[in-house]
Amino acid sequence: MTKRKMQISDFLFLFALLGCVGLFVLCLHGFAGFVDESFYPTIALRLINGDSLVKDEWHLSQFSSLFLYLPVRLWLAVKGSTDGMVFFLRCVYAGIHTACATGIYLFFRKHGIWAVLAAVLFCTQTPMQIINLSYNSLFALFLIAGCLLLLTIHEKQKPILYILTGLVYACACVCNPLFCAVFAVYCIACLILRYRSCDFHKQNILLANKKRRKENKKERPLPQNKPAHGIFFSKKAFLLFAIGIAITAVMCLVFFFVTGGTLSDFLQNFKHLLTDTEHGIFRFPLEGLWDKIKSVAIAFNTISFGLFFLPIPLLVALIADKKRKNASHITIYLVVSLVFAVFYTAGVAVAVMSGEGDIHFFSLPFYLLSSVCYILTSNKNKKLFYGIWVPSAIGALAQHMASNLALMAIGWVLAIGNIAGVFFVRDLLKELQSERKDCKKVLRRIICITLCCGLGLQIAFQSISLFFRYYPDKEEKQMIENGPYENLYIDKRYYGTYKQSLADLDKIKTISNENDPILILSDMTWLYLYIDRPFGSYSAWQLSFEPKRLRTYYELNPEKTPKYIYISAVIPRSNYGVSFKDAEFRADVMKEMFRCKEEKLSRGILLTVIE
Numbered sequence: 001m002t003k004r005k006m007q008i009s010d011f012l013f014l015f016a017l018l019g020c021v022g023l024f025v026l027c028l029h030g031f032a033g034f035v036d037e038s039f040y041p042t043i044a045l046r047l048i049n050g051d052s053l054v055k056d057e058w059h060l061s062q063f064s065s066l067f068l069y070l071p072v073r074l075w076l077a078v079k080g081s082t083d084g085m086v087f088f089l090r091c092v093y094a095g096i097h098t099a100c101a102t103g104i105y106l107f108f109r110k111h112g113i114w115a116v117l118a119a120v121l122f123c124t125q126t127p128m129q130i131i132n133l134s135y136n137s138l139f140a141l142f143l144i145a146g147c148l149l150l151l152t153i154h155e156k157q158k159p160i161l162y163i164l165t166g167l168v169y170a171c172a173c174v175c176n177p178l179f180c181a182v183f184a185v186y187c188i189a190c191l192i193l194r195y196r197s198c199d200f201h202k203q204n205i206l207l208a209n210k211k212r213r214k215e216n217k218k219e220r221p222l223p224q225n226k227p228a229h230g231i232f233f234s235k236k237a238f239l240l241f242a243i244g245i246a247i248t249a250v251m252c253l254v255f256f257f258v259t260g261g262t263l264s265d266f267l268q269n270f271k272h273l274l275t276d277t278e279h280g281i282f283r284f285p286l287e288g289l290w291d292k293i294k295s296v297a298i299a300f301n302t303i304s305f306g307l308f309f310l311p312i313p314l315l316v317a318l319i320a321d322k323k324r325k326n327a328s329h330i331t332i333y334l335v336v337s338l339v340f341a342v343f344y345t346a347g348v349a350v351a352v353m354s355g356e357g358d359i360h361f362f363s364l365p366f367y368l369l370s371s372v373c374y375i376l377t378s379n380k381n382k383k384l385f386y387g388i389w390v391p392s393a394i395g396a397l398a399q400h401m402a403s404n405l406a407l408m409a410i411g412w413v414l415a416i417g418n419i420a421g422v423f424f425v426r427d428l429l430k431e432l433q434s435e436r437k438d439c440k441k442v443l444r445r446i447i448c449i450t451l452c453c454g455l456g457l458q459i460a461f462q463s464i465s466l467f468f469r470y471y472p473d474k475e476e477k478q479m480i481e482n483g484p485y486e487n488l489y490i491d492k493r494y495y496g497t498y499k500q501s502l503a504d505l506d507k508i509k510t511i512s513n514e515n516d517p518i519l520i521l522s523d524m525t526w527l528y529l530y531i532d533r534p535f536g537s538y539s540a541w542q543l544s545f546e547p548k549r550l551r552t553y554y555e556l557n558p559e560k561t562p563k564y565i566y567i568s569a570v571i572p573r574s575n576y577g578v579s580f581k582d583a584e585f586r587a588d589v590m591k592e593m594f595r596c597k598e599e600k601l602s603r604g605i606l607l608t609v610i611e
Contacts, residue, residue, distance in 0.1 A: 009112040013105050016116055017098065020123040023463060024094045027131055028087065029479075031490040035543070038086055038484055038526035040134040042540035044072040045082070045528075051535060052260035054269045056557065058276070058538035058549075060402070064135035064175045066255050071133065082529045084486035086132070093133045097126065100141055104419065107148050111426065117455060118422040124462040125363060125415040135175040136399075136412070142172035143395050144416050147388045150232075154383055157231055159240055166244020174252060178398040182391075183245070193233045269556065277544050292400060303347035303364075310340060311368060318375050327432065330376050337372040338453060341365035345461060362465055363415040366458035370421025373428045381427050384420040392417030418458070425455065484529040497570055497603065504601040505531050508564055511608075517560050521545065521586050522568030522604070536562030547589050565590055565607040580605070 043057055043065040053062055068089075075088050101123035108115035122144070127136035149165040173179045231237060256266075304310060314336060323329055344365045374380060374389075396410035396417075429448060477489035483502055490498060505527060508518065517536030520527045528540040537560075538553040554561050567590070569583040580600070587598060587605045596607035 007112070009109070009116055012113060013116045013119060016120045017102065017123070020101065020120065021094075021098060023124070024098070024131060028090050028094065029487065029489045031485070031488055031494070035523050035525060036128065036134070037130050037132050038524075038529055039541055040132060041068055041072045041082075041085060041089060042525055042528050042535075044068040045076075046535050047259045048073055048076065049534065050260065052262075052265065053256055054261060054273070055265035056535070056538075056560065058269070058272050058553065059541050060177075060273055060276075061135040061175075062273075063177075063252065064138060066174060066252060067138055067171075068133055069255070069259075081532070082484050083482050084484070085529060086484050086526070087487045089133050090131045093126075093137060094131055096133075096141065097131075097137075098123065100144060103148065104144070107151070108423075111423065114422055114426045117459070118419045120459055121366075121418055121422060121455075121462070122415065124459055125412055127412040129465055139172050139175035139179075139395070139399070140412050140416060142168050142175065143391060143413065144388075144419070146172060147391050147416065150391075151383060151387045153231060154387075159236075162237055162240030163244040163247070166241035166246075167248050168244075169241075170245040170248030172395075174248065176395075176398050176402050178402045179395060181398070182394055186241075187238075190233045190238050272538075272549075272552065272556075275549060277546060296400070302351050303344055305347055305350075310343075314340070314372070318372065324376060325378055330428075330432070333372055333376060334369075337369045341369045342457070344368070345457060348461075362458070362461045363411045363418060366418050366421060366455065367414050370418060370424045373421070374424040377424065377428045377431055379427070379431060381420075381423055384423055388420035389417045392420075415462075422455065484526045500602045501527065501568065501570060501604070502530065504566065504603050504606070507601065508566060508606065509533070512564055516563035519550075519562035519565045520568070521565065521590075522570065524568060524570060527566070527568065534560075536560055536565075545586055545589075547593065551593060561609070562594075563609055565594075565596065565609065566601075566604055567607070568604040570603055 043059065043062050046057060047053070047065060047069060051057060053065070071089060071092050072085070075085050076082070079085075079088075101119045104122055105115050105119035108118055127134065127140055130137070146165055146168040149161055149168060153161050153165065169179075169183070173183075314333070318324055318333060321329060324333065342365070345362065348362055348364075374385065392413055392415075396413040399413050400410050476492055478492045478495040480486055480488050480490055480495070480498060483498070485498070501524065509532065512518065512533060514533070516533060518531050518533040519536035520531065520540075521542055523543055525540045525542075528535060538549065565587075567583045567586050569580045583605050587596075587607060590596065590607055591598075594607070595610045597610060599606045599608070
């Protein structure tokens with residue numbers, strides 16, 4: 001086995017990787033909010049404490065706990081409590097994310113500096129800019145792993161690669177079940193291509209045999225055992241992919257039954273997973289689909305200052321222009337694309353500062369620019385287009401349909417498509433420098449500067465947005481000493497809210513028994529991580545107050561009827577203020593459901609259910 005020699009790009013990558021790791025180290029101790037990040041391990045925690053999937057947990061993302069179960073269990077075994085769990089999971093994800101970026105570089109290493117740019121582009125983009133294991137980040141990791149496996153199959157058609165690809169694809173489907181639609185499309189494509197190829201192959205055989213008979217040759221007919229429709233759509237490929245999918249399916253079934261799930265509970269409760277108000281597309285498909293379309297239009301309108309239609313003339317001109325491959329035309333299209341990219345970047349920045357947009361839109365500008373580069377390239381890199389760009393586009397669509405976050409849900413998936421986009425840029429530059437003799441040196445420099453500016457802006461904005469996700473202001477930070485957020489730094493004005501909320505939960509722990517179910521009505525999902533009591537709710541995710549759903553849950557699971565109900569008055573998404581008015585409204589509704597004794601605590605209302 002020959003040893004690989006170190007090259008300049010290796011040192012550049014190590015330098016860039018150290019910069020990314022340094023950025024992660026800074027962000028590991030920052031604070032990203034009370035809501036999403038702490039929710040991810042709650043499902044795994046309740047499984048460890050004896051609850052089961054589907055029956056006790058009604059959140060749609062629950063099946064992804066398959067991948068969070070072991071890290072959460074490991075931390076509980078080492079620490080003995082959930083103190084510091086969020087920081088631990090950040091470290092785990094940061095390590096996996098960095099390893100994945102290293103894998104991207106090694107895979108594309110032969111392309112030198114372009115491999116470095118692709119790896120850095122991925123490394124500086126995290127789902128929702130949260131450095132933690134979640135169904136979103138896991139979906140992105142499995143998706144890029146599947147894409148790299150598909151590209152590897154092009155070169156090494158080994159059975160194990162097909163099986164691994166199917167396994168990884170199925171893992172992505174566990175994180176986002178709507179991604180299963182890709183396999184249905186694949187099955188249809190296999191049937192169509194196989195039918196066409198077999199028909200075409202038979203015609204060739206008949207023509208060849210007829211020609212041989214005319215020439216009176218005694219050769220045998222051509223063999224019919226070699227499909228003509230490619231390595232991905234052959235019978236062998238289909239079966240091997242299916243084996244990989246089946247392995248993951250068996251893993252999920254084993255996990256479901258080992259953690260206490262039963263078939264009867266699944267059949268009885270599964271429909272309730274689709275009834276939450278945040279995912280209306282599952283309850284009302286047509287209305288939900290229309291809402292999804294409107295949300296995209298509204299988001300684009302927000303980041304484009306009302307000029308969302310601008311890319312349409314560009315795309316129409318690209319398609320209609322028969323001279324678009326000329327150097328002067330290419331220059332015009334690229335400059336216009338870069339202007340659009342900068343325009344959208346400014347729109348995103350303004351939207352974020354005004355509170356109407358989100359940092360995840362930063363992946364869109366370069367996505368547009370690199371797509372234009374692919375269209376303008378004569379010798380298109382179809383392997384990357386179909387191996388990375390198309391899966392990322394399909395994954396983005398699946399994320400948008402499954403999520404309640406509008407375009408926030410697709411930014412990090414499109415970022416995977418930007419990995420291919422880096423090489424679309426490289427291919428166009430390489431083509432202009434070598435094949436196009438009519439391209440003057442000045443034009444080449446303009447094009448090179450244009451594309452490098454677009455790529456540089458993308459990486460810079462992703463790094464800045466990741467940093468400011470955890471350090472939004474310059475206020476003095478206070479380190480958290482205990483609880484799930486132990487070892488993280490939080491602004492001092494929020495520190496008091498955190499400590500007082502802990503004090504409220506400590507009081508509930510004092511007056512309750514270990515087996516008393518607790519219902520917590522709060523946006524702060526970390527309260528369930530800290531309380532160390534059985535969950536008295538269908539999920540720790542309680543952003544929407546749904547008393548009807550709670551009533552149905554208790555009718556089906558009477559053992560989950562809460563002994564204590566804590567209603568937080570903290571409003572995490574409104575500068576961590578306190579509003580007892582809303583808490584009192586929720587308390588009145590719960591009193592209609594149960595006979596309760598009410599007590600006002602420092603940061604919420606405690607209801608003790610009287611039997």
